[in-house]
Amino acid sequence: MIAIVVLSGFGLALVAPAVQRLLPRHAGWLLALLPLGVTVTLARHAMTIADGGVIAQSHAWAPALGVTLSFYLDGLSLLFALLISGIGTLIVIYSGAYLSGHPNLGRFYAYLLAFMASMLGLVLAGNLIAVFIFWELTSLSSYLLIGFEHEREAARKAALQALLVTGIGGLALMAGLVLMALAGNSWELAEMLDRRLNLAGHPFYLAIVILIFAGAFTKSAQTPFHFWLPSAMEGPTPVSAFLHSATMVKGGVYLVLRLTPILGGTAAWQTTLMLVGAVTMILGAWLSLLQTDLKRLLAYSTVNGLGTLMFLTGIGTRTAIIGAVVFLVAHALYKASLFLNAGVVDHETGTRDVRRLGGLYRHLPLIGSAAVLAGLSMAGLAPFWGFIGKELIYEATWQSVGQTSGLLTTAAVAANALLIAATGVLVIKPFFGPVRTVPDGHHPVGPALWLGPLLPAVLGLLCGLLPGWPAQVFITPAVAAVLAQPQDIHLALWHGFTPMLGLTGLTLLLAFGVYRRHAGIRDGSARFALGACGPAAGYEISLNGMMKLAKWQTRFLQSGYLHNYILTLIIATIALVGYTLLRGAPFQLTLPAMDVKLYEGVLAALMLSAAVVTVRAQSRLSAIVAMGVVGYGLALLFIDFGAPDLAMTQFIIETMTVILFVFVIYRLPAYKIISTPRQFARNGVVAVAAGVLMTTLVLVALGVREGSLLSEFFEANSFIKAHGRNIVNVIIVDFRAMDTLGEITVLTLAGAGVYTLLKLRPKEDR
Amino acid sequence: MELVAAIVVGGLFGAAVYLLLWRTPVKLIIGLVLLSNAINLLIFLAAGLTRGKPPIIPEGSLRAAQAVADPLPQALILTAIVISFGVLAFTLVLFSRTFKTLAATHLDEMKTTDS
Numbered sequence: 001m002i003a004i005v006v007l008s009g010f011g012l013a014l015v016a017p018a019v020q021r022l023l024p025r026h027a028g029w030l031l032a033l034l035p036l037g038v039t040v041t042l043a044r045h046a047m048t049i050a051d052g053g054v055i056a057q058s059h060a061w062a063p064a065l066g067v068t069l070s071f072y073l074d075g076l077s078l079l080f081a082l083l084i085s086g087i088g089t090l091i092v093i094y095s096g097a098y099l100s101g102h103p104n105l106g107r108f109y110a111y112l113l114a115f116m117a118s119m120l121g122l123v124l125a126g127n128l129i130a131v132f133i134f135w136e137l138t139s140l141s142s143y144l145l146i147g148f149e150h151e152r153e154a155a156r157k158a159a160l161q162a163l164l165v166t167g168i169g170g171l172a173l174m175a176g177l178v179l180m181a182l183a184g185n186s187w188e189l190a191e192m193l194d195r196r197l198n199l200a201g202h203p204f205y206l207a208i209v210i211l212i213f214a215g216a217f218t219k220s221a222q223t224p225f226h227f228w229l230p231s232a233m234e235g236p237t238p239v240s241a242f243l244h245s246a247t248m249v250k251g252g253v254y255l256v257l258r259l260t261p262i263l264g265g266t267a268a269w270q271t272t273l274m275l276v277g278a279v280t281m282i283l284g285a286w287l288s289l290l291q292t293d294l295k296r297l298l299a300y301s302t303v304n305g306l307g308t309l310m311f312l313t314g315i316g317t318r319t320a321i322i323g324a325v326v327f328l329v330a331h332a333l334y335k336a337s338l339f340l341n342a343g344v345v346d347h348e349t350g351t352r353d354v355r356r357l358g359g360l361y362r363h364l365p366l367i368g369s370a371a372v373l374a375g376l377s378m379a380g381l382a383p384f385w386g387f388i389g390k391e392l393i394y395e396a397t398w399q400s401v402g403q404t405s406g407l408l409t410t411a412a413v414a415a416n417a418l419l420i421a422a423t424g425v426l427v428i429k430p431f432f433g434p435v436r437t438v439p440d441g442h443h444p445v446g447p448a449l450w451l452g453p454l455l456p457a458v459l460g461l462l463c464g465l466l467p468g469w470p471a472q473v474f475i476t477p478a479v480a481a482v483l484a485q486p487q488d489i490h491l492a493l494w495h496g497f498t499p500m501l502g503l504t505g506l507t508l509l510l511a512f513g514v515y516r517r518h519a520g521i522r523d524g525s526a527r528f529a530l531g532a533c534g535p536a537a538g539y540e541i542s543l544n545g546m547m548k549l550a551k552w553q554t555r556f557l558q559s560g561y562l563h564n565y566i567l568t569l570i571i572a573t574i575a576l577v578g579y580t581l582l583r584g585a586p587f588q589l590t591l592p593a594m595d596v597k598l599y600e601g602v603l604a605a606l607m608l609s610a611a612v613v614t615v616r617a618q619s620r621l622s623a624i625v626a627m628g629v630v631g632y633g634l635a636l637l638f639i640d641f642g643a644p645d646l647a648m649t650q651f652i653i654e655t656m657t658v659i660l661f662v663f664v665i666y667r668l669p670a671y672k673i674i675s676t677p678r679q680f681a682r683n684g685v686v687a688v689a690a691g692v693l694m695t696t697l698v699l700v701a702l703g704v705r706e707g708s709l710l711s712e713f714f715e716a717n718s719f720i721k722a723h724g725r726n727i728v729n730v731i732i733v734d735f736r737a738m739d740t741l742g743e744i745t746v747l748t749l750a751g752a753g754v755y756t757l758l759k760l761r762p763k764e765d766r
Numbered sequence: 767m768e769l770v771a772a773i774v775v776g777g778l779f780g781a782a783v784y785l786l787l788w789r790t791p792v793k794l795i796i797g798l799v800l801l802s803n804a805i806n807l808l809i810f811l812a813a814g815l816t817r818g819k820p821p822i823i824p825e826g827s828l829r830a831a832q833a834v835a836d837p838l839p840q841a842l843i844l845t846a847i848v849i850s851f852g853v854l855a856f857t858l859v860l861f862s863r864t865f866k867t868l869a870a871t872h873l874d875e876m877k878t879t880d881s
Contacts, residue, residue, distance in 0.1 A: 562789075563789060640817060665792060674790075694776045753860075758859055
């Protein structure tokens with residue numbers, strides 16, 4: 001069942017472009033049926049899961065490697081999967097209207113559905129390898145979606161940046177998961193969770209934690225990797241809403257929550273998460289306040305939300321985990337709504353600059369209402385679901401043990417106050433301020449456009465008003481999965497006069513103060529921009545450095561000079577063969593008996609001197625003559641040692657070679673000394689080394705020679721089977737006739753090439 | 767005799783390598799010829815040398831006498847000689863055409879143009 005849920009998205013992605021072409025007006029609604037179906041299918045299992053059940057399924061994939069396509073549905077993965085498919089449904093419908101008329105809309109649907117399937121795979125996968133593969137697929141589809149408008153350079157750059165940052169994190173994650181599998185002796189998440197395995201004491205533990213954090217922090221845009229997320233806003237708005245706020249960036253949070261039972265409980269895990277989360281949370285809220293572009297503002301507030309989730313996971317108490325899960329849902333709902341809202345505003349007015357927007361509520365009442373509902377939930381005001389989330393955050397920091405409690409609470413209040421002020425910038429002025437931009441009315445806001453912003457915003461209100469049911473069905477099982485014990489959670493809007501209520505009041509006061517001065521803060525802080533020392537600049541520097549390294553390496557390895565290549569080849573051969581000879585199995589350097597006849601000695605001396613002459617000769621003709629002497633000497637050796645056929649061939653070929661040389665030689669440039677004496681000396685050393693190596697190699701080979709079965713076969717069968725007395729000839733024309741045919745073909749081609757080159761004349765020669 | 771032949775192989779190989787590293791085309795091609803000669807001799811030698819007993823089945827006999835020269839490396843070398851001649855002829859003509867077309871005087875100048 002789960003495999004179909006996950007893989008059907010990939011299947012539909014393949015046909016989505018065709019659907020778009022056949023039914024251009026209704027494709028969005030039609031394609032949205034799949035995510036809707038997935039949502040319903042998953043929701044039907046909600047009660048089973050709420051009763052403490054888990055659904056695990058396994059399909060063999062690469063059994064030899066221990067890789068199975070296994071799926072694991074428990075409270076945590078169900079919650080994530082429902083958010084993905086539910087918001088996915090709205091996004092697909094919205095895209096149809098938002099990008100209507102775009103020439104590549106069909107391709108966009110394909111990317112979007114493939115992404116949704118990958119994301120579902122990630123949260124439902126039960127095998128560590130499968131987790132990694134789906135993780136990388138989400139990075140890949142994110143790349144395609146951010147770069148969807150690939151004609152713009154900014155979009156391409158942002159897409160590459162997101163891919164590189166999350167891709168490098170993904171590689172670290174893979175190493176972490178492999179180490180985890182080795183340490184836990186299993187590739188199956190379900191099995192590890194069932195065994196209540198905790199790796200805290202394992203020698204690999206620290207390495208696993210660092211590698212998994214590298215993956216999770218890059219994916220979930222934690223400081224200092226947060227810079228890619230605002231850049232990713234170059235993608236179309238539905239993409240920003242779906243990937244870069246509601247789902248993909250939460251992949252890291254999911255992973256951390258999922259692995260908390262296995263890896264959590266140590267200072268390395270909890271404190272790192274708490275610290276990184278706190279910094280990201282405050283930095284995100286602060287940077288969010290400074291933005292004037294609606295989407296960038298939302299992007300930084302998403303950074304804040306992701307930081308908050310990591311922060312709560314790091315605190316790790318029961319209240320903190322409940323807070324994290326509640327906030328996760330709240331954030332997904334209001335952020336999807338607000339992003340889609342920003343898309344409609346951009347669509348209707350042509351700008352996303354808050355300084356140029358104002359008084360839109362009158363013209364876009366439905367969108368305006370959605371913005372207000374979602375904004376109030378984001379600000380954490382009663383009676384919205386976001387309020388419950390924020391109260392839980394305060395409760396978690398307030399109740400945390402030790403002296404850090406005050407510090408944590410201060411951090412949470414500061415981040416929230418900044419965020420609420422940013423929400424004010426986002427909602428109040430554009431919709432209720434003085435009228436600035438009037439929609440041109442060319443694009444009517446149909447149901448496809450208002451459904452996406454409105455539905456999640458209304459859900460945020462409903463859940464806040466009736467917190468009991470979602471708490472029981474969705475929150476409790478998810479928290480139980482993270483804490484690895486059954487839970488009974490009751491959420492309520494009103495807890496009486498608690499310190500948390502006081503903190504909320506304080507936050508609102510602070511936020512009001514900040515909001516009143518936000519324009520001044522924004523302009524004033526522009527002077528303190530990090531610029532050249534920020535993490536984004538660090539990314540630029542490393543990218544450029546990588547390019548330079550690649551360029552240098554290419555120039556170094558590919559110099560374009562033939563003698564460099566030859567030198568590299570020969571030195572590498574000498575080094576490798578020499579190393580093997582010295583370090584390999586002990587070999588016998590046999591010195592054969594010296595039964596040299598006089599004429600043989602003279603012949604050898606002649607060949608060697610002729611070789612020296614070829615090297616030293618200044619005239620081309622004498623070099624060729626010396627070369628001929630070597631060839632004829634070789635032929636004489638062949639005669640001496642029982643190879644008359646070889647000798648004949650060698651005589652003929654050598655003669656032809658010399659004739660050919662003499663024909664061509666005067667067309668080639670004369671000798672010229674180009675190399676420096678040092679280069680000649682170096683070449684000489686290399687050449688002598690190569691010669692010595694070959695002599696040694698031959699002597700070693702002589703020592704290990706054994707009779708060849710093939711030779712015996714040929715000697716025995718040459719006459720009986722092939723009726724020939726000259727064994728060499730029989731081998732060539734009979735036993736190995738196909739080889740000879742190939743050889744003839746090569747010769748023919750070479751001959752045709754020679755003829756063409758000689759006959760072919762460039763036009764100016766005529 | 768194997769020792770002497772092995773030294774000849776090494777000498778030819780060294781000379782060939784030295785010539786290949788030269789930047790004048792004629793030397794390079796002569797280097798190629800010496801290299802193929804050296805390798806042929808190496809194969810011949812690696813199978814062991816047998817004086818004056820070619821692998822031929824005498825009249826009236828069904829198989830070769832004992833201890834004739836090994837026919838297999840001979841067949842290999844026969845192929846190699848012919849093939850290397852084909853390659854050499856092609857290289858030689860290609861070089862002469864290229865140098866004429868580019869008006870280059872040595873190998874390093876050949877990297878400067880693609881046209």
